[in-house]
Amino acid sequence: MFETPTAPMDKFLQQQQVLQRLSEDLLQAEEAVREAHETATHEENIAENKYDTLGLEAAYLATGQARRAAAIRQALARWRQFRPLPYDAGKGIQLGALVCLVDAEDRQQRLFLGPDGGSMQLVSGAQIVQVISTDAPLGRALLGRCEGDEVSVQVAPKRLQFEVLRVL
Template sequence: MNKQRVLERILDRLEVDLDVAIRAAQTAYEAATHEENIAENKYDTLGLEASYLAAGQARRVEEIRQALALYRQMTLKPFDGERGIQPGDLVALASANGSEQWLFLGPDAAGLKLQMDDRWITVITRRAPLGQSLLGKLDGDEVDVMVNGSRQRFEITQAL
């Protein structure tokens, strides 16, 4: 698994998401400002609802732009066994039942999922409990995380 390819895929995905969000924001703005949506009485809220949607879409566009900027500035480094897992590292975890998951510790865009080489990779950040638990850990270490009120244990099987 190649970290640079993962980073490129994240950038590609964020650029597509940004394009979709910009178009959605424009559509919502047009609906909010269209003359047919001007309130005729105090119970006519279609224009108001459309303006809330437009504002939310505009915030989403800005969030994606910020994530893109952070990923574009990111410099990937080889895994350092002395520092342990750091942002920019790709990590494989095994659960107690033997299932494996791949994570990319990124600066933003938590929850983004990518498929590469027949594997799914989930982006997490250091703000997430699992991201915090992984910082500084090495291959073979175990991490415990509370998920929905229950403690789950994972073994780090590979860090790149």
């Protein structure tokens, strides 16, 4: 009937990939904070008149980058504490589930429900796995569902429908 994923989807390996990616993102964000701070405080960027705003703009940028770095640190902490449990058909899909969906055009999609998502894509064998949180509309719609269930979500003007093929 429907094809199931051939590559094993290991939750621990998926979690390690997320932690690696978040660590890389944090390094980039911290470097951006340093650069913006240096620009904001550099003596050549001291305002000479009210229209000279480079230093001020760099300070705003440094503040935004610092907030981004703090959010990544929080996500890292949540993912480090996260312990995905094996799928329990009695409870249905829960946080930590690896899910394979199929849409009306027979396209498969693999999802990993984590404590934080944010459009991160991972690679598992030859498969792409999208990380989403249970705060995302599709993540919320999947909670409690089981293999064979239909799931639908409203995305802008369209209603998307999926069938849950497999859950790990």
